[in-house]
Amino acid sequence: MGASNWGMIWTAVMPLAVILYYFFRKKYKDQHVSSTLFWQERMRELQASPYLKKLQHHLLFYLQLAALLFCVLALIEPFSESETLAGNDFIFVVDTSATMLAGSPSHFEKQQQEMKNLAAQAGGKPVTIVTTGISPKVVIRNEQDLEKVEKTIDLLTINYESAEIEQTILFADTLAVNDSTIIHIFTDSLDRAVLANKIGQSYHVHGFTETLHNVSIRQFGLSKMEDETRGIVQLVNNSEEALSATVQLTSDSVEKRIDVELAASEELLVPVEDLPNKQLWQATVEVADDYSADNTMATYLAPPGDAVVIDSALHELIASGFRSLSLDVTLSESSQLQPGSGVPLVTNQRNLLEGPTPILLFGRNDENPFEVVGQIETKAHPLFTYASLDEVYVSQLYPPIESYETIATIDDHPFIQISPKGDIIVLTDAQLTDWPLSPSFPLFLWSAMESLSGDAEFLGYFQPNEHRSVSLASQTGEWEIFREGTYSHSYIEGSGPFIAPAEPGIYQVVGDEKEMTMIVQLSSKEKTLVTGSTYKMGQAELVQDKVRFSYVPFLLGIILLLVVVEWEVYRRGITTR
Known part of the structure; x- marks a missing residue:
């Protein structure tokens, strides 16, 4: 507590002048005395406390005196000081992984309060907030408005991803302005070895030492x-x-x-x-x-999808395409194919389509091809989500299979068909097209394996916020994600990779009249609680200032209020005369 303008203390004589003025001013008032017998008694009463009597009957005096006293205080500019955080600017690295939910209240809630306390001590210095994850994010950059910083901290949420704290610290280092930048790391636990070889910056780690049950x-x-x-x-x-x-x-x-x-x-x-x-x-x-x-x-419980059996009578380029997908590829003679094995088969044997095994049919052994000319036209289907057939040339096609759904045509002739049980029929041979030489060919094979070996009602396992390419195709091009009947978000085909929800659980992916199930799971790293500690490391140049809080604005508000009250008292006094 102090004052920055003690030279104005002389203005304290103004309240004294007002007091003296009220003490000695002459004010005559008619006084009716019923008898001279009471005159001496009345005079003695007035002379006993003349000054106090004057003060008791003048509310305006008190208001004016109070206003002058507060004016004197405002003129000497009183203030209070507190030390700010060491450093010229600050970077808050915030761990938003799932383990921050441990404890009651949770570690994350405690760290939010700690961040707000430190932001209040920053004294208007720039604050940057970075959240952890596979892709660290800058939430605010060099913000000096305390209210905005606190609001941002309140809006931070857990994203359930693995923290990837080392990667996030490297990213935060690139945001440091100079050697006096202090990086505060808010996490549950961080090994000192992570920061052991870092120089030039100062790191303050805010961890937790409590041992929890899990x-x-x-x-x-x-x-x-x-x-x-x-x-x-x-x-x-x-x-x-x-x-x-x-x-x-x-x-x-x-x-x-x-x-x-x-x-x-x-x-x-x-x-x-x-x-x-x-x-x-x-x-x-x-x-x-x-x-x-x-x-x-x-x-x-879905069937395995990491193996495929290929008819050795087919062109070698087909087997090469499957090997590029890191699948377990088995070549088998046409007579030795086992349609009851449950492993997807790639063949040209038309009769195998009647069995329970999923089939990718390339060509037909029971028909002869005919020549075609024209561009390939495709319908909306998951097989073509990543495999574009625009530049593919096909010289000949086999006759189509009746009652099968056609999803690609050439000059109105069926090129690719889907059977009622989900088999995929490509009505050409590898030697009758340049498709195996196109980058879209292995992408088509990957989509075909996803369709044949996977479950049409199961989209897959995901980690929180995982970005992945998935085979989704619908008439509208939009898929909605729900959890227990509650809408989560939407995915638009072609807008980028599919992004899994943040919170673990079972979700339904709905598009047109089709519904699939997806499972979001925590990573193994987020299933172990580790006890940490709070410590400081680094050799940055520390700059510590004091922040000054002035009381002048509050005093001016009080003075204005007193003036308003004084005017009201004066107005009422005039009207009652």
Whole structure:
């Protein structure tokens, strides 16, 4: 507390002058005395306290005196000082990974309050906020308005991605203006070795030393038997105490519950037998721990899609195209193809289309080709999401198969067809087209394998906010993502890669009249809680200033209020005369 203009203290004589004026001014008032007997008594009463009597009857005097006193205070400019944070500007690196939800209140909520406290101490110096993740993001840059900084901090949310803290720190280093930039890292735990070799900047790590209880589901898998499904759940007790838990498996209205005991730091495999043959299951562990984001995991029982059997009678370029997809490619004689193996077959044997095995038919062994001329025209279909056929040349086609859906034509002749059970028929041979030499050919094979080996109702497993190319095609070109019936967001075909939702869970992807299921899962890194600490590292040039808070604006407000009240008192006094 201090004053920056003590030279104006002489103005304190103004209130004294007002007091003296009221003490000694003459003011005559008619006084009726009923009898001379009471005159002496009345005079003694006035002479006993003449000055006090004057003060008691003058409210304007008090208001004027108060206004003058506050004027004197304003003229000497009183203020208070507090030290600002060390440094000329600041970068806040904010960990928004799932583990920041641990604790009650959560680590993230505590860090938000800590950030606001530090921003208030910055004294108007620039603040930059960067969030972690696979792609670090600058939320605000060199912001000096405290209100905007605090509002931005309040709007920060968890994105459930792995923190990738080292990558984010490297990114933050590029934003540093000079050697006096201080980088504050808000996380739950950061190994000192990450910052050991960094020089030129000062790093302040804000971690947590508390030890929390946590039980997580690390893995959840299903194995399909002949007439039932077997599940297995891997639990990990990331605590120093034994905990009791209940494992629950659910699918629609089916529910299985198993009670388990977990020793300190124990990993436990929990088998679940005699499950109904359902494809989508969710495992949940009910336990009294401090971190619930890793207590749920979902899985989908889909057929394997990493192998393909190719008819050796087909052109070698077809096998080469599949090998470029890193698939397990097996060549087999036409007579030795096994249509009941469940592994997708690539052949020209027309009769195999009647079997249960998914087929990619290249050409036909039961018909002769005919010549065609013209451009390829395609319909909206997932097979053509990434494989453009605009520059492909085809010299001959085989006759189409009746009742199959045609999705590509040449001069109104069917080129690619889809069978009712999902088989893909390409009505040409590799030697009758230059398609195998085009970059779109392996992309088409990849989409074909996704269609044949995958489940048409399952889009796949994703990590939070994962960007991925997916085969989606609809008449409208728009897909809506829902979770438990609640709308999440939309994806427009061709607008860029498909972006998975941030929060883990089971989602429905809906387009036109088609609906698929997708599962968003936490990464393994986000299922382990690590105890950290708060520390400082680095050799940056520290600059520490003091921020001054002036009381003059508040004093001027009080003076204005007193003047308004004084005018009202004066106005009322005039009207009552």
